[in-house]
Amino acid sequence: MRILCWNTDETVWRHWNRIVGSEVVLVRVTQWSQMLEALQSEDGSFRYCFIYLDNENFSERVELVVSLRASHPQQKMIVFPNQASQQAALRLFSVGVSGQCAPYIGEEQLKLVLSVVESGEIWGGKAFIQQLIMQSAFAMNSGDAELDGLSDREQDVARRIGKGLSNKQIANDMDITERTVKAHLTAIFKKTNTKDRLSLALMVQKSHAMH
Incomplete structure (x- = not known):
């Protein structure tokens, strides 16, 4: 399974590599233009997109994800925001983002997230999704x-x-x-x-x- 990752943080990137299983290949890009190019050249070959949202230009990054969903509606996307924002979460879930997780999510938790998303459900923590609804x-x-x-x-x-x-x-x-x-x-x-x-x-x- 190949996962395309937009990740600008070295520490978070190392953590993701530690927690994914041996059957997972993480493909990293650090520029948004690289993200677009990768999806356009290999559309459909990535099972998921992992998108790290750091604090710098947070709102702008959220809107970039919204635009990406519009141009690639079939692509499953999971965001990893570095700050808690219910407004941003509502914005992202409303356009079809599959899940939201903490950047330093644990190995077993990530497996659960992927299992839930694979079944067609939204992941954000049951209580959080209920709160949004x-x-x-x-x-x-x-x-x-x-x-x-x-x-x-x-x-x-x-x-x-x-x-x-x-x-x-x-x-x-x-x-x-x-x-x-x-x-x-x-x-x-x-x-x-x-x-x-x-x-x-x-x-x-x-x-x-x-x-």
């Missing part, structure tokens, strides 16, 4: 999409997404399979013009707040 929905621009076009079953799934439940929890709650949950979510994303479960959750929260 429960925030006032005006922080997101949900567009003109409506939930009214969903079937009763799809609305049941959407409501549970709004509560922060995982696919497994929804399946158990509704007595259906996880595969069925995923099928419902695919249809829901299409009908509501949302890109991921966080966007959908915020839309659900907004809808409830208006009624």
Whole structure:
């Protein structure tokens, strides 16, 4: 597995090399232009992008990640911010970033993160994701999409997404399979013009707040 890493910090870079498994090849770039070139020349050959966000020009770097998501929507990206910013996290998750981790994450924790992201879930710590979902929905621009076009079953799934439940929890709650949950979510994303479960959750929260 090859992972493209934008990392400008030598200490953090050495740490990442220590904690990844032997089957992982980290490819490092230190300039944003190199990041773009690598993805354009080998688009699809990197399983993940690891992006270290240091304190210098932090907000600008967040926006660079947003632009990268727009140009490479299929690429899984995990950010490693050097400062805690709920606003930045909401911005990044809203455009489809797969996870957020501490730069000095432990070996076992990283394995768990990759496992969760690989299954299609968002990683940011369960409590943090729940916190994001429960925030006032005006922080997101949900567009003109409506939930009214969903079937009763799809609305049941959407409501549970709004509560922060995982696919497994929804399946158990509704007595259906996880595969069925995923099928419902695919249809829901299409009908509501949302890109991921966080966007959908915020839309659900907004809808409830208006009624």
